[in-house]
Amino acid sequence: MAAVLLQSEPTETFADRRFRFHPRAALLAGLILLGALIVFALLAPLFGSPYRVFADGLNAQGLPLGLGAPGHLLGTDEIGRDMLARLASAGRIDLEMTFIADITSMGLGIVVGLVAGFYRGLVEQVLMRITDVFLSVPTIVSGLALASVVGEGLTGIVVVVTALYWAWTARVIYGEVLRLRSRVFVEAAVAAGVPRMTILRRHIVPHLSSLMLVLSALNAASVVSIGAGLSYLGAGVQLPRPEWGNMLEEGENALGYAPHLVVEPLVMIILTVLAFMLISEGLTNRGPTAREKTWLDK
Amino acid sequence: MASAAAEGTGRPLQIEGLSVRYGEFPAVTAATVSLGAGRVLGLVGESGSGKSSLALAVSRLLPPAGRVVAGTALLGSVDLLTLEGEALRRARGELVAYIPQDASAALNPVQRVGRQVAEVFRVRHGLGKEQALAQAVSLLAKVGIRNPGVTARRYPHELSGGMRQRAMIAIALALRPALLVADEPTTALDVTVQAEILGLVKDLQADYGTTLMWITHDMGVVAEIADDIAVMYGGRLVEHGAAVDVFKEAVHPYTSALLSSFTSGRLAAPKQPFVAIEGSPPVDTIPPGCPFHPRCPRAFEPCATAVPDTRTVATGHRVSCHLTEPA
Amino acid sequence: MTDIPAPFDWDEFVAAATENQIDATAASRRAERLAFAGRVGLRIVLAAVTILAVLILTFILEFVVPGNPARAVAGPKASPVVIAEVTRNLHLDRPVWQQLLSYIGNALHGNLGYSYVSDQSVASLVGGRLPATALLMAGGIAVELIVGGALGIWDGLRPRRSWVLASLNIGLLSVPTFTFGFALLLLFGYVWPVLPVTGGFGAEQLILPAITLGLLGAPYYANVVRDQLRETLSAPFVRTALAKGLSRGAILRRHVFRIVVPPVLTMAGMDVALFLSGVVFVENVFAWPGIGELQVQAFDNVDRPVLMGTVVVAAAAVVVVNLLVDLLRLVVDPRVRSESL
Numbered sequence: 001m002a003a004v005l006l007q008s009e010p011t012e013t014f015a016d017r018r019f020r021f022h023p024r025a026a027l028l029a030g031l032i033l034l035g036a037l038i039v040f041a042l043l044a045p046l047f048g049s050p051y052r053v054f055a056d057g058l059n060a061q062g063l064p065l066g067l068g069a070p071g072h073l074l075g076t077d078e079i080g081r082d083m084l085a086r087l088a089s090a091g092r093i094d095l096e097m098t099f100i101a102d103i104t105s106m107g108l109g110i111v112v113g114l115v116a117g118f119y120r121g122l123v124e125q126v127l128m129r130i131t132d133v134f135l136s137v138p139t140i141v142s143g144l145a146l147a148s149v150v151g152e153g154l155t156g157i158v159v160v161v162t163a164l165y166w167a168w169t170a171r172v173i174y175g176e177v178l179r180l181r182s183r184v185f186v187e188a189a190v191a192a193g194v195p196r197m198t199i200l201r202r203h204i205v206p207h208l209s210s211l212m213l214v215l216s217a218l219n220a221a222s223v224v225s226i227g228a229g230l231s232y233l234g235a236g237v238q239l240p241r242p243e244w245g246n247m248l249e250e251g252e253n254a255l256g257y258a259p260h261l262v263v264e265p266l267v268m269i270i271l272t273v274l275a276f277m278l279i280s281e282g283l284t285n286r287g288p289t290a291r292e293k294t295w296l297d298k
Numbered sequence: 299m300a301s302a303a304a305e306g307t308g309r310p311l312q313i314e315g316l317s318v319r320y321g322e323f324p325a326v327t328a329a330t331v332s333l334g335a336g337r338v339l340g341l342v343g344e345s346g347s348g349k350s351s352l353a354l355a356v357s358r359l360l361p362p363a364g365r366v367v368a369g370t371a372l373l374g375s376v377d378l379l380t381l382e383g384e385a386l387r388r389a390r391g392e393l394v395a396y397i398p399q400d401a402s403a404a405l406n407p408v409q410r411v412g413r414q415v416a417e418v419f420r421v422r423h424g425l426g427k428e429q430a431l432a433q434a435v436s437l438l439a440k441v442g443i444r445n446p447g448v449t450a451r452r453y454p455h456e457l458s459g460g461m462r463q464r465a466m467i468a469i470a471l472a473l474r475p476a477l478l479v480a481d482e483p484t485t486a487l488d489v490t491v492q493a494e495i496l497g498l499v500k501d502l503q504a505d506y507g508t509t510l511m512w513i514t515h516d517m518g519v520v521a522e523i524a525d526d527i528a529v530m531y532g533g534r535l536v537e538h539g540a541a542v543d544v545f546k547e548a549v550h551p552y553t554s555a556l557l558s559s560f561t562s563g564r565l566a567a568p569k570q571p572f573v574a575i576e577g578s579p580p581v582d583t584i585p586p587g588c589p590f591h592p593r594c595p596r597a598f599e600p601c602a603t604a605v606p607d608t609r610t611v612a613t614g615h616r617v618s619c620h621l622t623e624p625a
Numbered sequence: 626m627t628d629i630p631a632p633f634d635w636d637e638f639v640a641a642a643t644e645n646q647i648d649a650t651a652a653s654r655r656a657e658r659l660a661f662a663g664r665v666g667l668r669i670v671l672a673a674v675t676i677l678a679v680l681i682l683t684f685i686l687e688f689v690v691p692g693n694p695a696r697a698v699a700g701p702k703a704s705p706v707v708i709a710e711v712t713r714n715l716h717l718d719r720p721v722w723q724q725l726l727s728y729i730g731n732a733l734h735g736n737l738g739y740s741y742v743s744d745q746s747v748a749s750l751v752g753g754r755l756p757a758t759a760l761l762m763a764g765g766i767a768v769e770l771i772v773g774g775a776l777g778i779w780d781g782l783r784p785r786r787s788w789v790l791a792s793l794n795i796g797l798l799s800v801p802t803f804t805f806g807f808a809l810l811l812l813f814g815y816v817w818p819v820l821p822v823t824g825g826f827g828a829e830q831l832i833l834p835a836i837t838l839g840l841l842g843a844p845y846y847a848n849v850v851r852d853q854l855r856e857t858l859s860a861p862f863v864r865t866a867l868a869k870g871l872s873r874g875a876i877l878r879r880h881v882f883r884i885v886v887p888p889v890l891t892m893a894g895m896d897v898a899l900f901l902s903g904v905v906f907v908e909n910v911f912a913w914p915g916i917g918e919l920q921v922q923a924f925d926n927v928d929r930p931v932l933m934g935t936v937v938v939a940a941a942a943v944v945v946v947n948l949l950v951d952l953l954r955l956v957v958d959p960r961v962r963s964e965s966l
Contacts, residue, residue, distance in 0.1 A: 026795075129671075129674065129675075129678075130678070132671075132675060133675050133678040133679060133682070135898065136675055136679075136898055136940055136943045136944050136947065137679060137682075137898070137936060137939070137940045137943070138898050138899075138900075138901035138902045138905075138939045138940070138943065139898075139899075139902040140901075140902040140903075140905040140906065140917075141901055141902065141905060141916075141917075141920060141935055141936055141939045142936050142939075142940075144905070144920055144921065144923075144924045144932060145683070145686060145920075145929075145932040145933055145935070145936045146686065147924070148924055148927055148929060148932055149686050149690050149929075150690075221798075221799070224801075225801030225802075225804075228801070229801060229802070229803055229906055232803055232906075232909075233905070233906070233909060233921050233924065234921065234924060234925055235924065248803070248807070255807075255810065255811060255814075255815060255822075256815055259811055259815065262807055262811065263811070266804045266807055266808065269801060269804055270799055270800055270801075270804055273799045273800070273801060274795075274799035277795055277798055277799045278795065281795055293361065293362040293363050293784055293859070294362065294784075294855060294858035294859040294863070295361070295362070295858055295859065295863040295864050295867055296782070296858055296863070296873060296876065296877075297362040297784040357868070359864055359867065359868055362784070387870045387871075387872065388870065389870075390867070390868055390869065390870035391868065391869055391870050392870075395868065396868050398861060398864070398865070400861065403860065403861040403862065404861045404862055404864065404865045405862055405865065406862045406865075406866075406880050406884075407862070407884075407959070408883055408884060408957075408958060408959055409880075409883075414865075417869060417871075417879070418869050418870075421869065421870065421871055421875065422869070422870055453959040455959070466865075469865065469868075469869065470868075
């Protein structure tokens with residue numbers, strides 16, 4: 001009763017309308033941003049080879065060219081390679097890594113979560129204990145350890161990210177399946193003798209699809225930052241092949257005199273993460289709690 | 299005990315033209331109620347009739363979305379509705395106290411019950427921890443809790459529904475309020491416990507001489523406890539008078555319908571059919587004219603368009619119905 | 626002939642019944658305490674199982690997956706004689722399950738093996754770096770809780786959600802830890818050089834990394850605090866507090882914060898895993914001499930015992946902190962205490 005009464009009145013002030021966060025706008029902005037990044041990465045060959053060293057790539061003091069240098073819109077790196085070409089070519093690797101690792105880690109997590117959530121007893125217990133173990137190992141710490149064993153490059157980083165990230169998805173999906181399993185329509189289906197796989201396919205998975213979309217966008221955001229992060233620490237994609245993370249590592253020492261070597265890959269990483277965050281925010285259905293009034297409000 | 303009632307703490311209550319809105323929705327419209335000091339009012343109505351909003355407004359506990367847009371509620375000489383700040387804080391518990399429907403939600407789940415009762419004495423009388431707790435324990439004993447010392451050390455979830463409601467009653471009565479508003483305090487309880495709680499509040503009310511407003515949808519409860527009756531429908535007061543008068547000669551068709559559904563439900567002989575009121579109470583919009591006209595068996599032309607005036611049909615017996623219009 | 630029955634003593638009956646009732650409550654209390662002990666025991670067992678599982682995983686990574694660990698130790702140019710000796714020294718000639726048992730046994734005695742590079746024991750290497758990392762994490766958590774708590778309370782006491790917090794949240798969530806570290810380093814180390822950039826262990830060197838760690842988690846905490854606060858503030862027991870004549874401050878202090886704080890602390894405890902991840906980046910960006918820096922060095926040197934040792938220590942830290950937080954909640958929140966297993 002009180003909860004019903006506490007629903008606030010539907011009137012809004014001008015200021016509220018003006019500054020409210022529109023989910024659709026967020027989704028659209030995220031999709032446009034992601035699209036732009038993909039196009040940029042796909043057009044990489046147009047910007048030339050990322051390995052070509054330009055004779056005029058360094059200034060008189062032998063330092064990298066800054067932003068807006070003639071012929072090098074985003075400047076050059078410490079040995080005179082074009083930053084635009086390197087960033088675009090790096091983007092290909094990063095986006096490829098993100099999409100592959102997002103799909104593999106989500107896939108593993110969804111399967112484990114569904115199975116654990118739908119089979120009571122031993123299977124559930126064992127799977128969830130394993131999930132807990134993976135959740136309690138700090139991602140980067142174990143990521144480095146794992147990377148030193150599975151090896152470098154794109155495959156290595158996909159394996160590492162999948163191994164470390166599936167458990168988060170599994171935990172969320174598991175919780176959601178438990179919630180759905182206790183709902184009346186599922187119990188009714190069980191009582192009617194519908195086979196388990198059919199219930200899973202007809203009743204559980206459709207209800208989870210929107211959650212899965214949100215999760216995969218969030219997961220992609222994590223994958224971008226972890227993938228680039230591990231490369232920055234020296235695992236994953238190796239130099240001279242450019243990747244946003246290892247470009248950071250390369251430019252780190254020039255922070256004092258050529259900050260654009262660090263800032264540019266940073267901006268690319270942030271934009272990519274932001275795109276996925278906006279998409280997930282736009283897909284999330286915010287409950288009405290955000291608009292509820294409390295006893296201490298005037 | 300009778301002498302205590304004579305010098306009781308109760309004060310007369312006079313509500314005039316009280317209107318409450320939730321946004322644009324008129325929950326209570328121009329309600330006028332009067333109640334003598336130390337008397338018991340049964341405020342009756344279906345869910346959504348506005349009775350809880352009226353009770354919360356008088357108790358100054360309306361949720362923030364609700365606003366009092368007109369009216370006064372004089373308790374003795376004090377208008378409860380205009381109190382603000384420090385005066386309002388002082389009035390709470392001393393002038394008006396409130397017993398909610400759901401005691402389990404109304405108690406803080408992570409504090410021991412004794413501490414929650416004692417808090418009133420700590421904050422309002424500035425007592426120390428020990429003293430306040432001792433007062434709380436004796437108060438718990440007074441509301442009929444056996445082993446009050448043990449109960450005081452319990453958390454709310456460790457108590458039964460009846461015990462929790464007793465604790466809420468203790469909190470409400472701690473400062474001997476002039477007016478006690480009980481908002482369906484027995485609805486969530488088992489039938490046997492309901493009777494106990496009803497008896498307890500009635501006894502304590504007589505003991506303290508407190509003026510009592512008991513909100514309910516149950517005519518049986520009203521018959522047991524009330525001196526006066528006020529019937530609400532669609533946010534309006536439709537009939538108001540002494541309990542004996544209303545029970546004997548209900549004028550408003552809605553009151554009659556309530557009474558007959560009550561007698562057919564509770565007091566009926568076996569196999570006698572159950573009488574229900576046709577249709578359902580308004581939820582989103584209040585119909586124009588008399589709010590009851592869509593369900594009224596005796597509705598005629600003016601009912602759908604004009605809101606009936608309130609007329610005095612006998613001493614202290616007021617009704618809002620076009621049927622009472624002089625021909 | 627017939628015995629005259631003694632008159633029924635009502636007083637005695639009532640007294641006895643009352644006593645029985647007290648006994649009954651005492652018995653239920655005992656049962657409750659037993660259940661409580663059971664819950665605590667179960668959590669401890671689960672924590673131990675988790676650590677054991679981590680040990681098995683690191684063992685597999687260190688000794689099973691690489692094929693020939695002896696070659697990894699001895700180096701690519703070692704002669705077969707040296708490799709044989711290393712194999713014997715590390716007991717690599719024994720069956721795998723015996724190796725696993727002795728690995729676990731050693732780990733439980735605090736022996737995590739020896740660095741391939743420096744021959745120092747992993748335990749002493751990690752132990753030496755532990756205080757720096759613990760300090761950094763404490764600083765980060767403090768920044769996170771203070772900034773997040775303040776923002777959350779500010780937003781929660783407003784009737785409407787602030788767009789500031791919503792945008793800040795998305796903004797900061799989009800910034801990976803190392804990225805933010807670089808931005809701060811660039812800003813306060815080079816553009817406006819007020820803080821040292823050379824790294825090392827000290828109060829001045831702590832500021833930027835602690836802020837980096839803390840600020841990134843702060844908006845998330847602000848949201849948690851805000852939602853908890855709003856939910857608690859609309860609960861009917863706040864109305865009861867209002868009806869008692871308590872002031873706004875007293876209601877918040879006496880009733881609301883006690884409900885809001887435990888779940889927030891629990892989350893902070895569970896975030897230790899996230900923090901330990903962030904620490905690796907932050908320590909490397911700011912050259913803070915903690916476990917993260919040690920780990921990256923070990924990675925560059927392919928020093929597997931050190932790599933695995935840090936994993937074990939980090940996982941153990943997470944498990945222990947989670948256990949402590951769990952137990953703390955059991956003590957603080959009476960509702961959790963009486964939940965059934």
